[in-house]
Amino acid sequence: MNKRISTIIFIILVVLLCVPVLTSVIYKFGVNKFYKACLDVKYKANLEYIKNHNANLEINLSENNDFTNLLINDGYIKIKENKVSFTLKNYYLSKCAYKLEDSDEIIVISLTDNCNINLINNNINNNFTFDSKTQTITDYSGSSDVIIPNKIDGIDVINIGKRAFHNKGITSVYINSSVKTIEEEAFLNNNITSVTIKGEPVIKEKAFMNNFIENIDIESATYEIDSFKNNLLSEEDAYFINDNILMSYGGYSKNITIPSFVEKIEATFNNLNVTTFNTGNNLKEIPDYLFKDNNLEEVIIGENVEKIGKEAFMNNKIDNLTILSSKIILEGAFKNNYITTINLPSNLKEIKESAFMNNKIYNITFESKLDYIGEKAFKHNYITSLNLDVTKIDKEAFMDNLIETININCTNYGIDSFKNNLLNNNDAYFVNGNTLVSYGGYEKNIITIPSDVLRISATFSNLDGWVNLNNTKVIDANAFANNKLKKVNLRNVIEIGKNAFLNNDLTSLIVPNSTMFIKEGAFKGNKFNKVIMQGKTSMKDFKEIYFDSFDSGKIVFEGE
Template sequence: MKSSKKQKILAVMLAASMVSGIGAVGLTIGNISNISVKAADSLTTADGFSYEVIDNTNTVRITGYSKNGKIAIPSKIDGKTVVEIGSNAFRDKTGLQSVSIPETVKIIDGGAFSGCTGLQEVTMLNGLETIGGESFYRCTALKEIKIPDSVTEIGNSAFYNCSAVKTLTIGKSVKTIGSYAFEYCKNLISVTLPNSLAEMGGSVFSDCTKLENIVIQGNKDFQKISHATFRNCTNLKNVNISANITVIGNAVFEDCTSLEEITIPNTVKEIGGESFNRCTALKEIKIPDSVTEIGNAAFYNCSAAKTLTIGKSVKTIGSDAFEKCESIIDVTLPDSLTKIGTSVFGNCKKLETVVMKGENLVTIPYATFYDCKNLRDVYIGAGITTIGSSAFNGCTSLDKITVPDSVTKIENSAFSNCTSLKKIIIPESVTVIEGNDVFENHGKDLVIYGYSNDCEAKKYADANNITYKLINAHDHQPGEWIIIKEATEKNSGTKIQKCTICGELLNVEIIDIIHTHTYGDKWQSDETNHWHECTVCGEKADTAKHEFGEWETDEKTAKQHRECTICGYTEEKAKPHEHSYGDDWYSDETNHWHECTVCGEKADTAEHEFGEWVIDEKTSTKHRACTVCEYPQSEIIPHIHTYGEEWKSDETNHWHECTICGDKSDTAKHDLKDVIDKEATATETGLKHKECTVCGYKGLSEVISKLDPTPTPTPPQPTPTPGKVVNTGDNAVPITIASVLGLGAITAFVISFKKKHS
């Protein structure tokens, strides 16, 4: 009995010592007991769909899917309606083969099916409104894209590199198409853009190399074809552009090397730089009268174009605009022209005749007609004051030219390498002939004609060993009209009248198109009228106002529409109805209002009526709410910091905090000193901790090793190194275990000893 009692006592002592040991080394389970697991927002169905409830409503968003193969997205989950497919929900699920999307889904978010390279079929139903950016990005097995009529927005790169797609149907309600939306859809053959389209980004169909036909429609707001929209569509042959378009952006049709014909509508005002760059199959370039600006390299290297017609409103032509258009034979520059860039007609090797009409163009810039080897007849406009350097350099067929009396300066190399030039008339108005190379490498029989022996032309001729001859001053004698470009069924012609004495250009006239109009059967229309157009020249006939039928109502969209009974033009408006205003308040920073549940019309609009400010001392803010709609408003309260006397601390520093906002002051590192909690003996370890002398911060306890029980009679030794400091965190657990094991061993020894002597 005694032995048993002693053992129980020793057991109790052992337990106590173990608890004491654990406490001594600072083991705590506070961090473990305080761990909380936040409930996941995303839930999962038995079918493998992950979803989340949207803003505490009765609707859900699909956020993921755990399976592959063919799937049908449910219209309801747990009684709640599926209205959205979330961002990246199915991203990179390469085993997905087909997807059916219910009509309840309104939004497909960005990246939803991005990288689903095995996806071959997608069914989207009416009800869908938004297809987000990159939603079907690189779905390289997708064979068909059918955008339902309910969709209004297609995001950036939505179907980028869907390289297997052959057919594309864009619904009749799409208003915006983002940049790169169908770029690299290399098997796409035909595209029709709907009447609803109001805005389209750049490079939408770029690099669709099998695309053959494009019909560009759009509503009255759709006025610009953005940059590179059809760039490198190398198989594109036919383009029909809407009459609403006013701007053809930069590089829109660049490298469309199969494009043979295009009709630019008489609404376009600007043709951007490189817009038809390297359209090497284009047979004709016809700039309508509406155009005022042609950008740099707009028609660069349209090498097959034989005819060029520049409309009567063009004011500026950019550099290299028609360079390397090697098949053009004649050019007439209109009265409206005020500026042309460099090398505009450079390397037009078959160009024979140039007529500069009018007085608004003042400079023929650098290399304008450089290397036009077949150029023979040049009629310089009466407004030109400067013939720029190398303007006619390399025009090896040019044999005569008359400089008008508006010119004051001829720059270096202007007629260099004109090896056939025999006659040039230079008036007294020319006061500068720049450099000795103006006529470098000229024809051997070159004669400069002038009206005086005291003029710059005479001085230049003498200085450069060129024959100079006087020509009598005279009144110009108009000769017969000369037709330099015949009118055709498609293009107007040009005729000129020259002085019979000096050859100066006196008059230029345009010859109207000569043909019998052939009007197509298809009606053309705008908001007011409809008409038939001549299939050759675009002349209008049978123009009349629309004759609309009765209004029809679409109950689903609460809109009405009616059609012209003759041409089919559709007009749309909101359905007339009695407004039904909901009880919920809508608001912005200033006002609140009720909205009609049918059309969104606002009612009861009024400014907020805010209550009293409520101060939150803890966050140094104040807030209040509108007493009508509860719209919240908050502000930061400016204050003078009030720092408490109590020290705050972490493992490294201590500081005082502002009692209002928590701002820190007096921040400094701890001044740590060792504090002994328990002295070590020969039989027991001791304990100590570090404590800051300023703020009282206490570090974790450290074990002090037991003292040596048998001192060795040797000379005094240095003080033993204290035990290793135990770091915070996970190291506390092994220290505790070691301590417990040590105490257990001692206790076991005592129990064993007692048993032997009982």
């Protein structure tokens, strides 16, 4: 019997030694932020109120009750000093608690069996480097659990300085209501999992970027761009918004849908592991570079979008694209993806440079007339047919596709806008007035320029036969450069541009009397045996000719 009593006494002593004690009266409980912990009140409490405690109560609480085993979540206990003795117990978590010197709060950071809990922590302020003139914390050397006090040395803490807590190994942050500004990158690159911010501070750019924040409690704040980017918040807490403008996204979801009340985005989403993006119902504009360099596979552009920004979705893996609305699609918006089919909306008017370049598009539908398709807009795709009504197509817009059939209404084509396609001869020549600006045919052996063409500005590639220039009078620079032409008829040509026939396989040439201008390198890099100059006695008979226009063969002047 005595042995049993001794054992019981020993157990009681062990328990008492492991239980830390605080002396205070419970004033109120904080908002939903405590891990499971047991608050065992040993004294009658003058309980004023309990707010949002999210507690499991074994008995109903009322004034002058004795109560035990109150389970609460991790957070803050508001108290008044030296009125009630109570103990905090926890057998599952590693938590510790202490009270700020100039506040009626006990803050539970961690609680262990060996934890020494002090009502007043007189050393906490020594962890901060504080500029009393600007009332700014500029550096920190304390523990991983950070509590920003209202005052340091009796002076209000107003600002948390730029990079003050950058890369300090911090795991939790509590910021009191005196703080008005949290500067750029203040808590960048830490291990923070939970944040509580009182008051109404301005949280500046990248202030909490690159952490592991899962739990967040902010009473009110004004956010700047990417203030919480790259964190682990749930979709419910991940969007930081000022006046319907999304300033930062702090979630980890692979599937993002912008909240319906957001009209504008200033946050960036680059370098995130997102696979699906939906603009939601009210977004009006997709900003430049929004999802550049991600892993997006599906994008849905909502019915209220008016503009898709520059390189907004460049360098992704998009193979499923829905665009319900957009008046303009800017440069490189969907460049370098895997898009195969696309229906463009009826309100679309402009597609800018390289917007859909380097995809796998084989089927494209234009719902209405466009004003403009920019340079290289659809270059390097697999488009096989085209039905298009547009005012202007810029250079190389549909170059390097597989277009075999075309129905087009356009009066202003850019240089090489349809180069390297598979059109038949009836559809292969694209002309502005009397100027040939693009050739999109599959014929490579015998090329006959249409008789109404007076000038060639297009460039040709992969030709290996001969060219009949018909009535052409001017051949612009590089028009037939770097082919394997064996024969060319210049009978009506007046001017031959720089490098126009550079690097071909020509072995003979007749330059007619009509030709008066031969620019630099026009026939350089061929294999001439003989060049005949009709109606001329010397080079002086040309209005313009360069010595490097020919670099092989004998030149014969038939006018001698």
